[in-house]
Amino acid sequence: MAKKRAKKTTARARRTMSDLDKKTLKLVERTAETVRRSIDGRRLPELKFPIRSLSNVRYEKKTGYFELGRGRKARALSVNTVKNFAQTLRLMSISKDMVENNDFATKREAYYVSKNWGECKFNEQSESDAVMDDIEALASLDGLAREQLRYYPEEHGGSVAGNLVVIDRDSETGGEIRIDCTNFGSGSYSIPHAVEHLKFETKAKFILAIETGGMFQRLNNHKFWKTAQCILVEMAGVPSRATRRFIRVLSDSQKIPVYCFVDCDPYGIANIYRTLKVGSGNAAHINRFFCVPNAKFLGVTPQDIVDFKLQDATHPLQAVDIKRAKDALKNDPFFKAHKPWTTAIQQLLKMGVRAEQQALAKWGLNYVIEDYLPRKLKEKQKFLP
Amino acid sequence: MSSQSATPTLFDLDQPESAVAKKRKSKKTPAASTKKAPSSRRATASSMAERQREISVSEFFTKNRHLLGFDSPLKALLTAVKEAVDNSLDACEEAGILPEISVEISQTGENRFRMAVEDNGPGVVDTQIGKIFGKLLYGSKFHKLSQSRGQQGIGISAAGMYGQLTTGKPVRILSRTGKRKDPVEFHLTIDTARNKPEIHHTEVIEWDKAHGTRVEIEMEARYQKGQRSVDMYLKQTAIANPHLTLHYTDPAGEAVSYPRSSEELPPETIEIKPHPHGVELGRLIAMLKETKSRSLSGFLKEEFSRVGPTVAKRIIKDAGKGLSEKSYPTRIAREEASALHAAIQKAKISSPSTDCIAPIGEKLLLSGLEKELEADFYVASMRPAAVYRGNPFQIEVGIAYGKPGGVGLEVTDEGRIRKKGKAKAAVEDLVGAADEPIRVLRLANRVPLLYQQSACAVTKAVIQTNWRGYGLQQPRGGLPIGPMAVVVHIASVWVPFTSESKEAIASYPEILKEIKLGLQECGRKLGTYIRKGKRIKREFEKRSYIEKYIPHIGIALQEILDLTEKDRDATVETLEDVLHKSRKF
Numbered sequence: 001m002a003k004k005r006a007k008k009t010t011a012r013a014r015r016t017m018s019d020l021d022k023k024t025l026k027l028v029e030r031t032a033e034t035v036r037r038s039i040d041g042r043r044l045p046e047l048k049f050p051i052r053s054l055s056n057v058r059y060e061k062k063t064g065y066f067e068l069g070r071g072r073k074a075r076a077l078s079v080n081t082v083k084n085f086a087q088t089l090r091l092m093s094i095s096k097d098m099v100e101n102n103d104f105a106t107k108r109e110a111y112y113v114s115k116n117w118g119e120c121k122f123n124e125q126s127e128s129d130a131v132m133d134d135i136e137a138l139a140s141l142d143g144l145a146r147e148q149l150r151y152y153p154e155e156h157g158g159s160v161a162g163n164l165v166v167i168d169r170d171s172e173t174g175g176e177i178r179i180d181c182t183n184f185g186s187g188s189y190s191i192p193h194a195v196e197h198l199k200f201e202t203k204a205k206f207i208l209a210i211e212t213g214g215m216f217q218r219l220n221n222h223k224f225w226k227t228a229q230c231i232l233v234e235m236a237g238v239p240s241r242a243t244r245r246f247i248r249v250l251s252d253s254q255k256i257p258v259y260c261f262v263d264c265d266p267y268g269i270a271n272i273y274r275t276l277k278v279g280s281g282n283a284a285h286i287n288r289f290f291c292v293p294n295a296k297f298l299g300v301t302p303q304d305i306v307d308f309k310l311q312d313a314t315h316p317l318q319a320v321d322i323k324r325a326k327d328a329l330k331n332d333p334f335f336k337a338h339k340p341w342t343t344a345i346q347q348l349l350k351m352g353v354r355a356e357q358q359a360l361a362k363w364g365l366n367y368v369i370e371d372y373l374p375r376k377l378k379e380k381q382k383f384l385p
Numbered sequence: 386m387s388s389q390s391a392t393p394t395l396f397d398l399d400q401p402e403s404a405v406a407k408k409r410k411s412k413k414t415p416a417a418s419t420k421k422a423p424s425s426r427r428a429t430a431s432s433m434a435e436r437q438r439e440i441s442v443s444e445f446f447t448k449n450r451h452l453l454g455f456d457s458p459l460k461a462l463l464t465a466v467k468e469a470v471d472n473s474l475d476a477c478e479e480a481g482i483l484p485e486i487s488v489e490i491s492q493t494g495e496n497r498f499r500m501a502v503e504d505n506g507p508g509v510v511d512t513q514i515g516k517i518f519g520k521l522l523y524g525s526k527f528h529k530l531s532q533s534r535g536q537q538g539i540g541i542s543a544a545g546m547y548g549q550l551t552t553g554k555p556v557r558i559l560s561r562t563g564k565r566k567d568p569v570e571f572h573l574t575i576d577t578a579r580n581k582p583e584i585h586h587t588e589v590i591e592w593d594k595a596h597g598t599r600v601e602i603e604m605e606a607r608y609q610k611g612q613r614s615v616d617m618y619l620k621q622t623a624i625a626n627p628h629l630t631l632h633y634t635d636p637a638g639e640a641v642s643y644p645r646s647s648e649e650l651p652p653e654t655i656e657i658k659p660h661p662h663g664v665e666l667g668r669l670i671a672m673l674k675e676t677k678s679r680s681l682s683g684f685l686k687e688e689f690s691r692v693g694p695t696v697a698k699r700i701i702k703d704a705g706k707g708l709s710e711k712s713y714p715t716r717i718a719r720e721e722a723s724a725l726h727a728a729i730q731k732a733k734i735s736s737p738s739t740d741c742i743a744p745i746g747e748k749l750l751l752s753g754l755e756k757e758l759e760a761d762f763y764v765a766s767m768r769p770a771a772v773y774r775g776n777p778f779q780i781e782v783g784i785a786y787g788k789p790g791g792v793g794l795e796v797t798d799e800g801r802i803r804k805k806g807k808a809k810a811a812v813e814d815l816v817g818a819a820d821e822p823i824r825v826l827r828l829a830n831r832v833p834l835l836y837q838q839s840a841c842a843v844t845k846a847v848i849q850t851n852w853r854g855y856g857l858q859q860p861r862g863g864l865p866i867g868p869m870a871v872v873v874h875i876a877s878v879w880v881p882f883t884s885e886s887k888e889a890i891a892s893y894p895e896i897l898k899e900i901k902l903g904l905q906e907c908g909r910k911l912g913t914y915i916r917k918g919k920r921i922k923r924e925f926e927k928r929s930y931i932e933k934y935i936p937h938i939g940i941a942l943q944e945i946l947d948l949t950e951k952d953r954d955a956t957v958e959t960l961e962d963v964l965h966k967s968r969k970f
Contacts, residue, residue: 032945035938039960044967077964079927086934089941096945120937 157191162225468540519582663775739770778877
């Protein structure tokens with residue numbers, strides 16, 4: 001079986017292999033080689049993984065995201081680790097095969113692939129996800145993400161519209177495909193699972209990352225991207241990995257700022273915005289790829305509720321909202337590091353209310369396009385960090 | 386504790402049957418007779434006197450055979466064999482002969498069996514044959530304090546009596562006392578009314594034995610294999626008597642031999658004088674009457690062990706009541722004797738000497754267990770001698786645990802654990818199954834006890850020991866569960882049985898304590914073994930688990946590094962090797 005697979009490595013796949021792919025292969029082969037050398041040296045082999053927990057995470061204000069510390073856990077071959085050990089190596093082997101054949105597997109598919117491994121198979125997808133997280137953490141040390149290992153998340157990316165040309169590759173011919181994001185009419189461009197190979201052309205001045213599909217629709221249908229010379233990205237709640245990576249690559253490569261437009265509540269602030277900006281605590285190993293450190297918080301801010309007289313369009317904070325806000329103040333290294341944020345969250349808690357993006361409709365359906373956003377964009381220095 | 390305590394208990398028992406004799410002289414006539422004679426004429430003292438007469442011991446036992454262990458046909462056969470074998474062993478040892486005993490059981494009728502026990506002992510002189518085999522309460526062992534199997538002098542004659550009672554046949558005895566003496570055959574019955582032997586037939590015969598005795602008794606009985614069978618008794622006898630060679634032929638004609646594992650007789654046991662603390666008031670009075678000493682202090686020093694001039698002086702002083710060292714023993718009255726008894730109990734007297742006890746010995750007990758019980762682990766321990774009520778005794782404990790082969794795993798030199806070859810199934814096994822209560826083998830002065838297990842001090846001590854600490858399961862208030870046999874031997878100049886049938890040992894606190902200490906000593910070693918077995922089993926399971934996944938590591942490495950099948954297999958093999966070496970055991 002293995003030999004067959006090795007032969008299947010076609011010239012086509014080799015030809016189109018990018019530097020990242022070569023790096024991925026090298027990682028897999030190096031790991032296997034280390035294991036084999038230990039065995040040949042008559043030592044029990046071990047795999048070293050970065051520790052994936054908040055205790056091994058620090059917030060780097062300079063780079064602007066959570067970073068993995070130096071903590072490593074060695075997984076030596078033992079009763080407790082042997083199954084995991086074998087599964088890790090087998091998943092890496094599949095990864096190598098996929099890179100060579102320019103294929104991919106979703107996490108769910110990877111779980112099903114293991115069903116062919118006899119007693120080595122995963123019983124639950126959560127098991128394969130955990131092993132994958134470990135491999136990803138290992139790969140992250142080499143600057144590689146899971147997508148490079150060809151394991152893709154199930155969730156798709158968000159939608160994009162605006163002044164942007166995405167240059168993709170034809171999976172058959174390898175030729176260039178130019179996608180103009182102004183030409184989707186009332187629809188939009190959908191961010192693919194892997195974005196590493198994409199190239200961009202744009203004259204936009206900023207990217208506007210929007211929480212809800214409804215708000216995205218409104219801004220897209222009224223061609224706000226044209227009047228404001230921007231790119232609209234719909235996050236649909238907490239942004240997926242692909243969405244975050246897309247925004248990051250786009251922002252980095254075109255050197256344009258990112259403005260975040262979400263609900264004014266602890267979820268919009270502490271979950272959606274914080275994740276987009278610095279990544280999440282429990283996936284610190286991948287934050288360096290998936291965070292968008294140069295994102296800024298456009299609104300809706302607690303002060304906006306006052307400035308735009310939205311008090312009567314608010315709802316009281318729920319118990320979970322209060323807990324989340326207090327937790328952010330107390331434990332979240334990102335908010336603790338930024339004074340304006342602590343002030344803003346305290347203000348929100350004091351008001352005891354939350355306001356959605358749609359609350360602006362109180363002043364008319366297109367108030368957001370005609371008044372709110374232009375006014376906010378005039379005072380960019382007032383954006384929260 | 387001797388005649389005073391032994392004899393009265395026989396008659397004090399409130400058995401309904403034992404009361405029959407007494408009921409004859411009771412005031413109330415049975416309901417049946419009152420119906421026949423409603424006019425009810427009362428008995429007068431003189432009419433009652435006519436019916437009052439002495440009860441013969443033999444007559445008493447005829448009616449109370451259960452007291453001696455002849456209460457069921459199954460038990461009767463065992464008891465008869467047991468009494469005969471005990472006598473043979475005692476005789477051989479006393480004569481300094483390495484015993485070789487044959488036991489044959491043959492079926493003579495539907496419910497009839499003949500048992501024959503033959504030994505190479507010193508034989509019995511003609512004049513004594515009648516009394517030994519045909520008179521109850523006659524013997525050499527009752528009056529002296531020394532360790533022997535028999536104690537009361539009723540066993541073998543009771544067996545003969547039982548045979549006579551159920552089949553009407555006499556006991557057949559062959560005896561030869563030396564090479565130059567003629568072997569003689571006797572047929573003997575007991576006159577139960579007068580407790581006297583009647584010899585019907587005496588004949589000089591041909592016998593190739595230089596010396597020895599053979600007893601044949603035919604009786605109504607039942608033969609059955611199992612935990613309380615003659616077979617089991619003989620097997621345990623072989624364990625308890627490593628110097629004995631035993632041949633056994635069962636009713637089916639199957640012969641088994643238990644060759645001796647020791648060529649040494651147990652050390653000769655010394656007769657000791659009673660220890661003051663073990664003497665009851667009645668016995669003390671009797672001794673005072675019988676003594677030949679002419680002074681009280683002389684009496685104390687001569688009739689008891691461990692009493693010297695100082696101790697005697699202190700006892701007499703403590704007793705007061707006008708007693709002096711020179712008091713004449715036979716003239717001491719009951720009240721003074723009572724004071725003397727109290728003073729004796731209070732006095733500090735060193736423990737009796739213990740050289741009068743001959744235990745089996747740790748080594749011989751262990752080799753006996755190894756020879757007769759199929760198990761994987763053996764341990765034995767011997768307690769130092771101790772004293773209950775002035776009687777020295779000594780406890781020995783042995784444990785046989787596990788089916789041969791243990792957990793069925795072994796560690797090789799390369800550090801690998803592998804399965805051992807299947808051990809053969811034991812035929813008649815004294816070690817129980819893993820999910821059954823353990824077997825308790827009780828030995829008293831080298832005699833196996835098979836009945837009344839739950840009433841015995843040994844069983845109580847086993848139950849009271851916490852076996853969970855040694856890795857066994859144990860239900861509350863019960864015997865532990867496991868493939869195990871515990872052997873407990875009590876050796877004493879006087880083993881305190883709960884009844885004359887000698888089936889259970891009385892639970893004196895000192896005896897219970899010593900048994901428990903012995904069990905604990907063995908238990909600790911057993912615990913180490915069981916834990917090791919559990920550990921090796923766990924380790925084996927762990928390694929098997931690991932080995933399940935090693936091929937997958939091989940496959941992954943092959944796929945990633947493009948290895949050949951040969952390279953892959955070599956890597957897998959090396960990895961397994963490294964694994965076994967790295968896991969220390």
